[in-house]
């Protein structure tokens with residue numbers, strides 16, 4: 001029996017790694033580690049209550065609660081939309097249409113993940129949906145055309161997390177309510193950092209291409225202006241889809257969650273229009289979407305229960321309280337808080353992480369002179385980082401699911417983009433104006 | 445033995461078909477909601493509630509199929525470096541761990557459904573849905589999943605016999 | 608011996624009910640000479656949502672929880688009383704209704720294997736809108752986010768088109784126009800900074816929904832007599848304080864809304880009449896399932 005939350009957290013972490021490395025599926029590893037945590041924790045139960053019964057009831061309830069969620073229902077729909085676009089070759093058309101415009105840019109089509117994710121982030125409030133949809137459309141096409149796999153995977157992982165930073169954003173809404181910060185200002189505050197991050201990803205791709213030209217296929221195709229226009233027609237179907245989905249949201253017809261359904265219907269309509277929708281296509285797109293959805297959701301189920309156990313044991317609280325007790329100077333404090341979130345982000349999902357730590361962290365951070373609005377954006381970055389750190393990193397799982405690549409290869413590919421995100425965090429810490437500029441404009 | 449395995453696979457496939465059907469139903473329900481609101485200024489008042497219920501079915505009924513199709517992820521850095529015999533042994537142990545977790549989950553989710561039913565717990569929504577109806581997806585999904593794992597374990601033993 | 612109890616709080620750490628629970632925890636520690644330590648887990652960080660909480664405390668999944676009564680009314684009829692529309696129209700009446708219902712609440716909690724400790728009301732909900740509401744005609748076609756079935760029925764009865772959506776989607780939906788109004792309190796309107804997207808707050812005193820705190824009976828029985836006494840003493844004190852707080856919060860939050868340019872109106876007599884008529888229908892339907900003492904209490908308040 002262990003009563004110290006910090007020691008227990010390390011023990012649980014160790015057990016989880018043991019299970020993971022022995023080849024137990026990720027969702028099951030999370031369940032197993034959480035059950036072990038419950039058994040090891042000193043609960044002081046009254047004699048009439050058995051700990052096994054408590055664990056069982058909690059698992060049943062947390063699985064039910066994690067799945068009975070309106071905002072999650074957008075996930076399978078966006079995945080399905082991506083599948084339909086992929087199966088019916090509409091995604092091929094998109095890349096064909098974009099290529100003529102990018103031949104002069106070093107990296108060419110490699111920028112598509114960055115651009116498509118930024119665009120899609122304006123539709124979806126979640127990173128998993130952004131990564132899954134864009135990845136389905138781009139990954140296969142890129143490797144078919146001979147682009148470097150590492151850059152394709154990494155840029156997808158990095159840019160996919162923009163779903164949280166570019167509004168609408170689920171995390172910002174939760175933070176806004178918990179911290180008494182204007183959600184509108186948070187939304188606006190995320191725009192410049194989001195675009196900067198996207199810009200830095202693209203810059204990185206350009207630099208790598210200049211150093212190692214072989215990451216991009218060699219075809220010195222030259223396109224005349226007429227040819228360019230002709231080929232651009234192929235972009236229109238997807239542009240049309242983006243327009244109806246975005247338009248639905250910003251003209252006030254749909255909520256972001258509902259927009260996913262419009263996206264699916266639009267994708268099927270396009271497929272019918274191009275006479276690409278066979279029964280076979282229809283069936284495989286659905287079953288494939290079922291597979292990806294279930295894979296992610298099963299991990300979400302495990303993560304939900306693990307988060308619940310972490311909550312009971314008080315790990316996040318103990319860590320935050322420990323940091324609060326250190327009396328650090330502002331920059332050291334934010335550095336240590338950042339480290340804490342990276343650690344927590346390895347085992348928790350973003351929302352739990354924010355909810356569990358905020359009551360303790362926010363007061364010490366504001367006391368040290370940081371503005372809640374700024375800290376909100378900082379926190380969104382932390383949640384984004386958590387998406388791409390193992391062992392619980394949803395973007396990694398999504399990419400694994402749609403690409404079938406080994407997780408260690410995905411990790412290696414993602415690492416440079418992880419570092420870029422860290423640089424961006426350092427930048428907004430040194431120059432908070434990056435965050436404040438637009439919200440201040442908004443008031444005037 | 446082959447027949448048992450085939451029946452199990454069929455169960456997983458049927459689960460996947462229903463999972464797909466529920467996915468389409470979510471799309472339809474949300475489309476109806478948007479349509480009603482935009483054109484007739486009214487609402488189903490259940491779209492958010494019922495699409496969440498259907499999402500539970502999408503996931504629970506598809507879990508087993510996803511496993512069968514090797515859709516669930518695991519880390520193979522270590523296991524892929526083991527010899528075949530050691531790997532087989534480890535995989536069997538892991539499958540038993542999975543089975544244990546699933547059987548535990550079947551029992552407790554069934555208890556939850558039974559309680560929700562006998563205590564007549566209802567959603568706090570205009571539909572006042574009895575909650576045991578959507579919750580029943582949990583024990584059903586776990587059961588199909590557990591069968592699939594059982595089949596997987598059987599296969600391991602058959603293979604060993606074959607040698 | 609020394610006991611540690613987890614208390615699940617649904618709302619965020621800055622919420623008025625969570626703050627009450629935290630203060631309650633402090634008082635309990637003081638009165639029990641440190642032998643009972645209650646740990647408040649705010650913001651639903653234990654993974655509970657609401658409707659399952661009666662059962663969760665019953666099964667000791669969590670030893671203590673704060674529970675919004677209306678949300679568990681689907682499990683236990685009597686907990687639906689406090690969320691009935693316009694049954695009472697000010698804090699004094701709301702308190703009287705609570706005192707009358709308290710024995711019923713205590714009994715219902717026992718049935719669910721838990722001990723009722725205290726309850727306090729949310730500040731009453733009003734109608735927060737983009738356009739001014741002067742008459743029933745202004746409610747026609749209003750797309751209002753409501754938080755429970757009574758609210759939806761009530762507004763539909765008045766000619767509106769209620770929409771149900773999670774709180775997390777409300778702000779952006781107001782901004783883009785998916786909805787144009789919200790049924791909520793001055794306190795929540797303040798916390799959501801609704802002045803950025805809405806303009807009018809109409810004081811319709813829709814309801815005074817109660818939030819209660821309960822403890823699992825097995826845990827309760829495992830405590831010593833002195834510890835139980837300490838908890839009850841703290842509960843009584845916190846209850847008084849929270850009732851007073853709720854009223855103060857209603858007005859102080861209204862002041863903040865005003866400061867940010869919102870206009871706060873009382874409903875016109877015509878609107879009051881129409882609302883009472885709509886509410887009556889819902890209350891009568893609720894009464895159909897009310898028996899014995901519950902019925903008696905309700906009859907006292909139905910106009």
Ligand code: NA
Pocket residue numbers: 120121122123124125126162163164165166167168169
């Ligand atoms: Na977004």
Ligand code: NA
Pocket residue numbers: 345346347348385386387388389390391392393394
């Ligand atoms: Na992570």
